[in-house]
Amino acid sequence: xxxxxxxxxxxxxxxxxxxxxxxxxxxxxxxxxxxxxxxxxxxxxxxxxxxxxxxxxxxxxxxxxxxxxxxxxxxxxxxxxxxxxxxxxxxxxxxxxxxxxxxxxxxxxxxxxxxxxxxxxxxxxxxxxxx
Numbered sequence: 001x002x003x004x005x006x007x008x009x010x011x012x013x014x015x016x017x018x019x020x021x022x023x024x025x026x027x028x029x030x031x032x033x034x035x036x037x038x039x040x041x042x043x044x045x046x047x048x049x050x051x052x053x054x055x056x057x058x059x060x061x062x063x064x065x066x067x068x069x070x071x072x073x074x075x076x077x078x079x080x081x082x083x084x085x086x087x088x089x090x091x092x093x094x095x096x097x098x099x100x101x102x103x104x105x106x107x108x109x110x111x112x113x114x115x116x117x118x119x120x121x122x123x124x125x126x127x128x129x130x131x
Contacts, residue, residue, distance in 0.1 A: 040095035053093035
């Protein structure tokens with residue numbers, strides 16, 4: 001009886017990405033936990049042991065970081081769509097990319113006078129607390 005492979009996937013889970021965007025005196029934080037699962041034409045991996053069609057998981061992780069740096073993170077949803085399209089279009093054996101993103105919210109810490117920034121000698125410092 002021949003061996004039949006079921007659906008399988010591989011990837012890198014829980015890549016933590018914290019991106020700070022500095023917009024003049026205002027800073028914005030995007031804090032994401034990104035997991036990537038790739039699937040496609042991977043039969044040779046199991047039948048012959050050839051990893052020729054496998055994108056290394058560290059490359060997957062580094063791609064997440066590179067995309068955050070190069071393209072920014074306007075929203076978690078857009079970031080995930082952009083990543084998924086990249087993996088499917090740039091890696092021929094990959095037919096499906098599942099991106100799971102958790103976003104953690106941060107809020108500014110207000111001073112006693114209600115301002116959300118602290119002003120020192122000649123510098124502006126920002127403080128945030130995770131919600």
